[in-house]
Amino acid sequence: MFSKFIPAVNLQPDLRSARGTRIQKGLSIRLIRVVTLILLDIISVSLAWNFAVFNGTPLQSPWTQNRSFLLLVITVEIGVIAVKGLYHPGKHRRNYLGLIQAISLSECLLLLVAFLYEPETYVSRSTFLIFWVFSIALVCLSRLWIDVAIKVVREKGAVRYPVFLITDAEDKQQHIQLIEKEKCYAVQGISDSSCLDRSNRKATFEYLRKEGIVEAFVSWSAIKNRLYVCWHFHSAGIILQILPTKNEVHHPKSVFWMIGETPCLTIPAPIITGSDFWVKRCFDLVCSIILITLLSPIYLFIAILIKLDSPGPIFFKQNRIGLHCKKFKMWKFRTMVVNAEKLQADLEAKNEIKDGVLFKLKNDPRVTRVGKFLRSYSLDELPQLFNVLLGEMSLVGPRPLPLRDVEKFQTMHFIRQEVLPGITGLWQVSGRSDIENFEEGVKLDITYIENWALWLDLKILLKTIRVVLQKTGAY
Known part of the structure; x- marks a missing residue:
C-alpha cells in the first residue's frame, strides 16, 4: 500500500508552496x-x-x-x-x-x-x-x-473575470445561471469533480494557469472530500468560490460572501502567490543557522554526557517518511541502547497507543539514564536543526514518522505527507505523548494544514517553549 503513494520527482515542494512566484490573477483589474x-x-x-x-x-x-x-x-x-x-x-x-x-x-x-x-x-x-x-x-x-x-x-460582455466551474452534472445548469446572474464573470470552462482527483489535478491546474482563470467556482459536493485541494488554488493564485449546499461546512480560511441572493464561501488567493511559504522557508533557514551556532556548546556537552553514560554512537539516525512519502535520515541525540530497534519487536505487545499505528511506551526499558533527561526536555531533538537546514524538515509541521507507522496508514492519513514535516507541530503542543489515539493526532495535523499561516507557526513555536519547559507529556 505504501508504494502507491510515492510521487513523481516533479511534484511541487510543498502543498502550500507555488510553482514560482506570481502576482494574483486579476489583480490589475x-x-x-x-x-x-x-x-x-x-x-x-x-x-x-x-x-x-x-x-x-x-x-x-x-x-x-x-x-x-x-x-x-x-x-x-x-x-x-x-x-x-x-x-x-x-x-x-x-x-x-x-x-x-x-x-x-x-x-x-x-x-x-x-x-x-x-x-x-x-x-x-x-x-x-x-x-x-x-x-x-x-x-x-x-x-x-x-x-x-x-x-x-x-x-456587452466586456470587463468580466474569466472563471472556471467545477460541479456535478445535476447542479451544472443551476450553477451556470447563478454565476451569469452576477454579469461580472465569463465562464471559460466547466468540469466535474473528477478533475480534482489526484491523477487529474496537475493537468487541471496547468489548464487554469494557461487560460488565465481568475476565480474558480466549485460546488460543495465536488470538494467536500478534497478540502486540502484548497491549497492548490491558493498556491496557483486563483480565488476559490465554494458554492454551498444545505449541509455545507465552513472552511477555516473562507469568508462569507453573497452571489446575488445565494450565500457563498470565498477562499481568497494571496496577492503574491508562494510569498508566505517563501517567508516560512527563509525563517527556517535563518533560525536553524542562528540556533546551531548559539547551541553548539550545548551540543558538545550533551555529546560528552552520552559517551560517558553508555556505549554507542552520539547520534541516532533513523529512516523517516517525509514530504511526498520520500525517505530521509532524521537526526537525534541517542537516548536508547544501541540495539533499541531490534528490541522493539519484543515490546510491541506493550504498546500504549490504542490503535497501534504509533509505538509509545512510558517506561521504555531501552531508554538510557541520560536519554530520559534529554527526552524530558526534548533536547534529543536538537540535531534536527540540521534536517531543517537541508530542507528535509521545517521548524513547524507534522512530525515525520518511521516506515513502520506509515505502512499502517489509511488513505486519508496521507494528507500529512503533503507538507514538510516539522520538529514541532500542533499535535506536539496539544498534548505530545499524552495523546493515546493516532486519529486524534492526525486531526490536529489536518487542522494545522487547513489553517496554516505564518502567525500560526509563530504561535506554535512560542507554545513549544512553554510545553518543553513544563515537560508536558514528555517521556
Whole structure:
C-alpha cells in the first residue's frame, strides 16, 4: 500500500508552496477599479470643499486659505471610506448608506481636529453644512455613475473575470445561471469533480494557469472530500468560490460572501502567490543557522554526557517518511541502547497507543539514564536543526514518522505527507505523548494544514517553549 503513494520527482515542494512566484490573477483589474474609485472620491471631495468655501459665509481661517488643509480633509474622508470597506468589490462599492455614514463620520473627525487645533478659526457653519451635503451628493453620484458605466460595459460582455466551474452534472445548469446572474464573470470552462482527483489535478491546474482563470467556482459536493485541494488554488493564485449546499461546512480560511441572493464561501488567493511559504522557508533557514551556532556548546556537552553514560554512537539516525512519502535520515541525540530497534519487536505487545499505528511506551526499558533527561526536555531533538537546514524538515509541521507507522496508514492519513514535516507541530503542543489515539493526532495535523499561516507557526513555536519547559507529556 505504501508504494502507491510515492510521487513523481516533479511534484511541487510543498502543498502550500507555488510553482514560482506570481502576482494574483486579476489583480490589475481590481487595482484599476480601486484607483478609479479613489480618484473620483478625491475629485468629488475637492469640488465640494471649493464650492462650500466659495458659497458659504466668509471667515478668515487657515482652513480656507491654506491648500494643505484641503489635503488633510481629503485624507481623512478617503481614509474613513477605506476603513469602512467601501472600496471592496460588489455590494460594498454600491453601499450608499455606508458612504453617507463614512462621510458624516469624517466630518465629525474634522470638527474634532479643528477644535483641538484652532477652535476659533475653522470655517463658518454654512460652509461646513454645504461641504457636508455636497460631499455626500458628489461622492454618491460618482459611485452611481461608475456603477452604471460598469454595468453597461459588462452587459456587452466586456470587463468580466474569466472563471472556471467545477460541479456535478445535476447542479451544472443551476450553477451556470447563478454565476451569469452576477454579469461580472465569463465562464471559460466547466468540469466535474473528477478533475480534482489526484491523477487529474496537475493537468487541471496547468489548464487554469494557461487560460488565465481568475476565480474558480466549485460546488460543495465536488470538494467536500478534497478540502486540502484548497491549497492548490491558493498556491496557483486563483480565488476559490465554494458554492454551498444545505449541509455545507465552513472552511477555516473562507469568508462569507453573497452571489446575488445565494450565500457563498470565498477562499481568497494571496496577492503574491508562494510569498508566505517563501517567508516560512527563509525563517527556517535563518533560525536553524542562528540556533546551531548559539547551541553548539550545548551540543558538545550533551555529546560528552552520552559517551560517558553508555556505549554507542552520539547520534541516532533513523529512516523517516517525509514530504511526498520520500525517505530521509532524521537526526537525534541517542537516548536508547544501541540495539533499541531490534528490541522493539519484543515490546510491541506493550504498546500504549490504542490503535497501534504509533509505538509509545512510558517506561521504555531501552531508554538510557541520560536519554530520559534529554527526552524530558526534548533536547534529543536538537540535531534536527540540521534536517531543517537541508530542507528535509521545517521548524513547524507534522512530525515525520518511521516506515513502520506509515505502512499502517489509511488513505486519508496521507494528507500529512503533503507538507514538510516539522520538529514541532500542533499535535506536539496539544498534548505530545499524552495523546493515546493516532486519529486524534492526525486531526490536529489536518487542522494545522487547513489553517496554516505564518502567525500560526509563530504561535506554535512560542507554545513549544512553554510545553518543553513544563515537560508536558514528555517521556
